[in-house]
Amino acid sequence: MPSEKAFVFSVLLITNTKLMNTEALKNSLRDSVVTRWAMLFTVGFVLAANYYFYDALSPLKSTLTRELGFDSTDFGLFVSVYSVPNVFLLMAVFGGVILDKLGIRRTGFMFIAFMALGALLTAYGASDMYRNEGLGYAFMSSFMPGYSPELKMMLLGRFLFGLGAETSIVVISKIIVKWFKGKELALAFGVKLGLARTGSMLALMLSPRLINSEAGWTVATWFAAFFVTTALLVFLIYMMFDLKLDKQVEKSTLESKSDPFKFSDLGKLITNRSFIFVTLLCLTFYSAVFPFFAFSADFFKNKFGLTEIQSGDIAAMMPLGTMLFTPIFGFFVDKYGKAASLMIYGSLILTIVHLTFAFTTVTPYVMMVVLGLAFSLVPAAMWPSVAKMIDEKRIGSAYGFMFSVQNLGLWAFPILAGMILDGTNPVGTESLDYTYTMIMFSGLGIVGFIFALLLKREDKVSGYGLELPSNSK
Numbered sequence: 031m032p033s034e035k036a037f038v039f040s041v042l043l044i045t046n047t048k049l050m051n052t053e054a055l056k057n058s059l060r061d062s063v064v065t066r067w068a069m070l071f072t073v074g075f076v077l078a079a080n081y082y083f084y085d086a087l088s089p090l091k092s093t094l095t096r097e098l099g100f101d102s103t104d105f106g107l108f109v110s111v112y113s114v115p116n117v118f119l120l121m122a123v124f125g126g127v128i129l130d131k132l133g134i135r136r137t138g139f140m141f142i143a144f145m146a147l148g149a150l151l152t153a154y155g156a157s158d159m160y161r162n163e164g165l166g167y168a169f170m171s172s173f174m175p176g177y178s179p180e181l182k183m184m185l186l187g188r189f190l191f192g193l194g195a196e197t198s199i200v201v202i203s204k205i206i207v208k209w210f211k212g213k214e215l216a217l218a219f220g221v222k223l224g225l226a227r228t229g230s231m232l233a234l235m236l237s238p239r240l241i242n243s244e245a246g247w248t249v250a251t252w253f254a255a256f257f258v259t260t261a262l263l264v265f266l267i268y269m270m271f272d273l274k275l276d277k278q279v280e281k282s283t284l285e286s287k288s289d290p291f292k293f294s295d296l297g298k299l300i301t302n303r304s305f306i307f308v309t310l311l312c313l314t315f316y317s318a319v320f321p322f323f324a325f326s327a328d329f330f331k332n333k334f335g336l337t338e339i340q341s342g343d344i345a346a347m348m349p350l351g352t353m354l355f356t357p358i359f360g361f362f363v364d365k366y367g368k369a370a371s372l373m374i375y376g377s378l379i380l381t382i383v384h385l386t387f388a389f390t391t392v393t394p395y396v397m398m399v400v401l402g403l404a405f406s407l408v409p410a411a412m413w414p415s416v417a418k419m420i421d422e423k424r425i426g427s428a429y430g431f432m433f434s435v436q437n438l439g440l441w442a443f444p445i446l447a448g449m450i451l452d453g454t455n456p457v458g459t460e461s462l463d464y465t466y467t468m469i470m471f472s473g474l475g476i477v478g479f480i481f482a483l484l485l486k487r488e489d490k491v492s493g494y495g496l497e498l499p500s501n502s503k
């Protein structure tokens with residue numbers, strides 16, 4: 031019968047197409063171990079450049095005061111403006127939407143280009159070229175006289191950098207899924223975070239050394255900007271491989287289909303109690319880490335009377351610790367679970383470290399490694415836990431939403447830290463007293479600890495299985 035034949039023919043056709051797709055997956059570029067790990071290191075370079083630039087000026091706080099007249103509030107403002115596009119324009123959320131619409135190559139290139147433009151503008155704002163009546167100097171001098179033209183240009187640069195940087199992290203997460211899904215995905219995520227932290231570590235160690243260059247202190251800012259610009263070129267290499275992979279394998283078989291973003295999705299997210307607790311933990315925990323990290327080198331310099339180079343080296347102990355511990359805890363969570371408990375331990379350790387910094391003179395080398403332990407426990411447990419709570423189709427929106435909420439803290443707390451410093455230290459004080467600033471960071475640690483406890487309690491009701499190994503849920 032013709033209809034029967036047609037049925038058999040369609041079944042054969044569907045089976046054959048599926049087989050061809052499987053065959054294509056088997057023989058695609060991602061099946062070469064060398065190629066997919068080379069891709070990870072390629073985009074890892076972009077991530078390292080991102081984190082390098084974010085931290086490049088942290089060990090130079092006193093240099094910025096000496097050379098550009100920044101006070102602690104100006105420095106806090108500079109650190110925090112990174113988060114303005116992500117909080118007030120919801121860029122991390124819209125970046126995810128744009129990613130779904132335009133795809134990895136165009137979105138990645140566009141947002142990394144924003145990063146490079148922002149980084150170059152920041153370096154230009156600090157340069158002698160600009161300060162000697164360079165392009166834009168007169169304009170930047172024409173409004174808000176309370177803020178220097180240097181600060182305003184650097185704020186504009188860091189704003190654009192922040193606009194590109196958060197979305198580029200979302201793009202790179204998607205790239206890792208594209209190449210490693212069904213392979214060693216958790217390990218790939220751990221290595222990706224390790225590469226990001228290498229960028230932070232290098233920034234803390236290199237910047238204070240580069241300011242002593244013969245060509246002047248701004249070599250440190252230009253170097254950071256050129257690192258990000260190189261990352262844009264490196265991403266072009268990635269794009270060629272991405273295109274080749276898409277040609278080999280039908281796109282739909284590689285990228286998990288995500289439904290178009292709807293605002294009602296946000297409604298579903300914010301009525302999920304576990305998701306709320308993990309988001310609030312993300313906000314408080316990261317607010318006690320990244321803004322502290324931005325001030326840490328200056329804190330060591332003032333509290334322990336060290337040089338810029340020594341202080342930067344101590345601060346670098348934290349990312350060094352995370353490079354070792356994060357893949358280990360990622361492996362532990364995959365195999366044994368206990369993610370909610372690890373988040374509790376991480377928040378507790380964070381609080382103890384900040385209290386130690388506030389009230390004792392225990393050697394900061396050791397405490398920064400211990401902080402690295404806390405900063406490995408929570409991220410290694412937190413990000414995979416979100417994947418257990420949220421449907422895969424909504425994971426992009428969920429991460430985007432979490433990034434936006436987290437950026438609220440990354441925006442507010444550097445400003446607060448700077449204001450507390452300026453408020454508690456009379457003008458012209460020789461060495462700054464950080465006690466109240468450290469109490470603020472300890473307070474954030476305690477609140478994070480409470481959210482981690484609530485998350486574990488809620489997990490018993492919601493049954494997401496955060497305490498179970500990865501493959502049992």
Ligand SMILES: C[C@H](N)C(=O)N[C@@H](CCCCN)C(=O)O
Nearest residue numbers: 196199203226409413429433436
């Ligand atoms: C700063 C950025 N928003 C952030 O949260 N980075 C995390 C890694 C996020 C990975 C999400 N899949 C970090 O721990 O650096």
